[in-house]
Amino acid sequence: MRYIQKAEYGVPPNTSIDESDPLFVQAIARAMQVLSTFHEAGKPLTLNEIAAAGGMGKSAAQRVVHTLRQLGYIDRDADDRGYVPGIRILDHTRDYLRMNPLVARASPVLMELRRNVRERVDLSLRDGLRLVYAARLQSKRETFFATLVGQSVPIYCTSGGRAVMAHMSDAEVDEIIERSVRREITPRTITDPAAIRAKVQEARENGYALALEEILQGEIAIATALVSPDGTPLGAIHIAGSLSEWDAESFCRRFAPLAGEAAGAINRF
Structure with missing residues (x-):
């Protein structure tokens, strides 16, 4: 092996x-x-x-x-x-999405969330050291990058990744940080291990994770984790907006409760 x-x-x-x-x-x-x-x-x-x-x-x-x-x-x-x-590769993408029970039960919740927030709403699933987007409900402004199902992002520097790591032990978080190829995707990407751990702890305390311009410049995103019945984190719900319209405090105050309610509804199935 x-x-x-x-x-x-x-x-x-x-x-x-x-x-x-x-x-x-x-x-x-x-x-x-x-x-x-x-x-x-x-x-x-x-x-x-x-x-x-x-x-x-x-x-x-x-x-x-x-x-x-x-x-x-x-x-x-x-x-x-x-x-x-x-x-024909698209046939297999469709098969995965329609036969994944988490995606199936999340879909109506995500659509309702998108109607309420009027910003981009994403569903990501964990795959090792990355999150893979399985659903992307668009807002009024988007880049091509931000519309693709199957796009993946690292766990260490994303709101969804930190929401997922918040449900892990410190040892598991340290392992992810150590194994990740930590690089600056934007000038604001956090790569320092101690700073990443602090962001994970912040997500544990708040019940959601926040990322500012770490994947896309000008973007603010919050996320809450989706977990299995035994507490294992499976992925996350993300809400993303523009820093030209929102500051971090207002964005979190407006959308964190809605993201938490949506994740709770999916987790209760």
Whole structure:
């Protein structure tokens, strides 16, 4: 068993992978490795770029790409400059969302919350050291970045992440901080371990977490955790607004109670 150090096989860094497991199918893993090369891509990828990013030879990459293209999971881009993800990947996104019980029971609560707050409302789910957005209900102003289901953000520097860590032990919080690749996403991203711990403690005391411009400049966000019946944090509800319209005190006073009520309604199911 080993911990991968980059996003191999389509899973986040520091994920445990036991490649010696007799049930582990290397061919399937290689296909996921090819698909994962698109995660951070900003343009269509050539076969050479896929091979290099996937850590495999060009001939191996060619066979995998050809197979995935035949199945509809990879396609040529419209200008024939390289390869892009295929439309059939969306079938699996739909399957995950409609069959996830937390997403299903949260959806009506989130829609009602969005009607009340008239700001962006998100649902994120924990996956290791990151949160992945499973629902995004938009406000009057948005960037493309802030509209995508499947977009992920680090736990250590987000309101949702701190809300999640507030339901963990100090040892678990320290482990997340230690394993995270802490980098400044914006000039206001908090990366110092002691400062992160202080923000987590603040979330424990307040019942919600606050982040100012740590992922998107000009954005203020609060979050409350979603937990399982045994108290395990599963994800978070976020409410995000603009600092051009809100100061931190007014935003929290207006929206923290509503976020807490929504999370409570979902957690009681």
